[in-house]
Amino acid sequence: MGLYEQYLSIRIARHDGEPPDHVALVITERDLLERGAYETLTDFFTWAFEYAEQVTVYVSVLDAAAVPALRRELETIDAPRDVAVRGPDDQTRADAPIRIGIGLGGKHEFTRAVQTLAERVEDGDLEPDEIDDERVEAHLIFPSEPDLVIKTGAERLSDFMIWQSVYSELYFTDVNWRDFRKRDFLRAVREYCNRSRRFGR
Numbered sequence: 001m002g003l004y005e006q007y008l009s010i011r012i013a014r015h016d017g018e019p020p021d022h023v024a025l026v027i028t029e030r031d032l033l034e035r036g037a038y039e040t041l042t043d044f045f046t047w048a049f050e051y052a053e054q055v056t057v058y059v060s061v062l063d064a065a066a067v068p069a070l071r072r073e074l075e076t077i078d079a080p081r082d083v084a085v086r087g088p089d090d091q092t093r094a095d096a097p098i099r100i101g102i103g104l105g106g107k108h109e110f111t112r113a114v115q116t117l118a119e120r121v122e123d124g125d126l127e128p129d130e131i132d133d134e135r136v137e138a139h140l141i142f143p144s145e146p147d148l149v150i151k152t153g154a155e156r157l158s159d160f161m162i163w164q165s166v167y168s169e170l171y172f173t174d175v176n177w178r179d180f181r182k183r184d185f186l187r188a189v190r191e192y193c194n195r196s197r198r199f200g201r
Contacts, residue, residue, distance in 0.1 A: 017194065020146075020192050022148075023056075024058065024148065026149065028158075029059055029062065029063065029066050032073070041077065047185045055097065058101045058104070071087055074102065083096055086141050087103060090104070091141070137164075144164065145165070145168065146161070148188065151170070151172050153174070
């Protein structure tokens with residue numbers, strides 16, 4: 001670790017604020033086509049688990065035909081903990097410490113959860129007034145709410161976990177994924193510790 005990374009790590013350790021327990025990362029399919037992209041992702045997991053217990057990665061995809069190939073690559077990534085990969089056609093929840101979504105849009109995920117609840121009401125298994133936040137969350141592919149969401153390369157989130165990230169702290173960096181280093185991650189964590197979370201209040 002370089003001197004600057006050591007400095008940032010010390011600042012975070014001495015900070016009164018707690019580091020994020022769940023870190024999310026938003027990248028694009030083009031990011032994964034860059035040389036060394038998967039190695040950087042493996043490094044990112046290592047950095048994140050120095051602080052967090054969960055990591056979610058959302059890969060924004062423009063070309064749906066790219067999903068199968070990306071999925072194969074991500075399912076074999078050398079990760080420090082168990083990985084669950086989900087695509088736009090998956091319906092089962094992802095409960096592993098590392099959760100990766102490929103082209104799984106937040107609108108699509110939320111709509112599917114609502115459709116499932118509507119079907120249960122139609123079947124007589126659920127009353128409409130029994131539908132609350134917890135029941136909606138129980139039918140999401142990625143049910144956990146990230147504390148910190150990191151977006152590289154641009155100040156926009158795409159269609160990412162629209163329900164789960166409503167109270168997340170968002171961190172945008174101009175650094176593109178191909179150039180993302182541990183110091184960039186530590187800056188995001190330090191910024192998170194400096195913020196006063198309001199949770200919509």
